[in-house]
Amino acid sequence: MALGGAWLAAFSSTEVGSVAHAAAQPGPVRVAVFSPEGPGDPFWARSIDFMEAAARDLGLTLEVHFADGTARTMAGNAERIMTGPTPPDYVLFPATDRIGPSILDIAEREGINAVLLNTTISEDQRDRIKGPRAIYTRWLGGIIADDLLGGYLLARNMFRHAQRRWITAPSGRIEVIGLTHSAADKAALDRIDGLKLASEEYYLGDIAYLGLANGSKAKAHQVIELGYESHPGATLYWSTDDMMALGMMESLTDRTRRLPGTDAIIGGFYWSPWALQAVLDGRISFLMGGHFMTGGAALVMIHDHARGVDFKPMGMEQRFGFGMLHAGNIKQLAPILAQRDWSWVDFKRFSRALHPERGDYGFSASAFLRARKP
Template sequence: MIRHLIGIITLVLSCAAALQAHAARERQPAAAGTAPSAVFLNPGYSTEPFWVTYSEFMQAAADDLGMQLQVIYGERDAKRLLGNARKLLESPQPPDYLLFVNEEYVGPELLRLFAGSRIKLFSLHSTLTPEQQQIVGGTRERYRNWIGSLVPNDEEAGYLMAKALIAKRAGQPASMLAFSGVRHTPSASLREQGLQRALAEHPEIKLEQLVHGQWARQRAYEQAQQLLQRYPQVRLVWSANDEMAFGAMRAARELGRVPGKDLSFSALNNSEEVLQARISGQLCVLVGGHFTLGGWAMVMLHDYHAGQDFAARGGKDRVAPLFRLLDAKQSARLGKRIKVPGYGLDFRTFSAVYRPRITDYGFSLKPLLQ
């Protein structure tokens, strides 16, 4: 009897040790001594200012942290992005990590594609919606190699823009037009929710119409040509990104309206053009900061690869409060900082590997505004 109990105890201890060893191996590099490698399936165009800047910030982080990074652009084509993913899966030298965006809701398909792979997946910028996760599960659940997510506070961004835009009316009634992005995509939907929250707090503001400009300047221009004539009483224009704001501004000028005077515009992003528009006053409200998201994700994956699981420092799924309102002075400061090689940052100072006392990463735009 005693021998039998000893045997059971030994078996249990052996299993526990094996599980611990397996967990440790899961957090280790694929090959000891090699730099961790990552691929970012960028959903945007390779000529799109926002997504190019986004990738450049990621590359700056990778360089500082000694990581290998490859960016593959999807050119805003879901089929092309999934094709790029399949090629990557067949590569003789697959990366350690794959970062993907749930643009056009491709997340579940990517998780299925890589279900049997040793590549670890990380959702960036927009993760699977609650409805999608009800079906496929969350990170580290059904798909164990989906290890985490990092997204910006999109709903708050839409809210901040709307509140600041409405404040220009100082409590007086006014009409508004809104330009959202691609219909039903997570970022666009969340920013719309923020807009609606602000409008619910200000019944004196009437939203005449919300249209989906597909994030594109030309489309928003064509839409604004009609809408500004249909609603000549409009004084406020809310836009979910900078490209659509510039398209609407062009239409306004052609109709004899002056941005910053006759019409108050809001926008979101950090392109040099939009920063200058905020500095000049053509743009009354600007929210920015989420172009840094990919760089912070590289910090998290760098630490994970070194055995410092980011789940212990703020959770495996993070909503980073990166969006903030930028006034003219802050826009000028950010514009200068973006032009500095490596953004003037040492990304190692944000890493738990180099700063073990970090208990929560607390990523923000603040380092670039100092």
């Protein structure tokens, strides 16, 4: 089942540039989304598709402003829109490359509510500006993927899989070779902390080697060779993204006698079409992802806030749970993830304004994938 061509063809139809998309059924509340990437970026293209479906379902007007891969351009778009003649009611953006406080400054000055998406304020910046609704009263909060839990669950499932199949080093221990895309990015650091937590919890687990490959498949191919040359007994190959997981897979196939999916277990993050295909083929065993859906969750929070049901009691900074793809669910979920139409998702189901009986939001990839409209 080849996914790459159809998925990439769907992305290529999006016009490049800084553009705006309006929801099909606009409501009185206008939300401007600022993307740091262009419309051809796979992650952001999927994120926008999901947000547009959420906006239509919730009756919000969504305007999307793409950048060129730089935080500076994104910040310029934010200033232009927020200081323009028809500013939005809410802005939604990631605090990429430490740009968050600059955009929050503008939102505060212009009286526009701001919600952070996927990337939050760095710890050193937080020391200065504190948290949401403190110095910046218009900074309502945000939602980010639970990277610590995601890293932990990925590693824990890999350990358990190895133990069940007796895929161990000659010593009987389960050695992990890990790769990270960044030594400074908070998401990467949290995922690594999750790996360490699982290794400490699992009495047979050892992190034998942890390398830096900058999210590059080619770099991962090179770096991983150093890992398994010094630790030939390693059987688990854990990565903070999918491109590096694919690099691990290719390197193992080219340079060792280990067969990915048989006597080498590979796991990573992000649901790219190439990585999904590798899970379908059985070469990648576990793949965390679904955090492109966080924008839909953020719009539910904004919808409720605009209706007078504040999400503050539930937590101003919500965590989004990753989903996990594996041999047991990939055939069912791959066709769903390969399409762009999310109109079947019942976003209203998550609204506390529409469903006061709800406890917490419970945002996760799995929850959205189960939320089919009646």
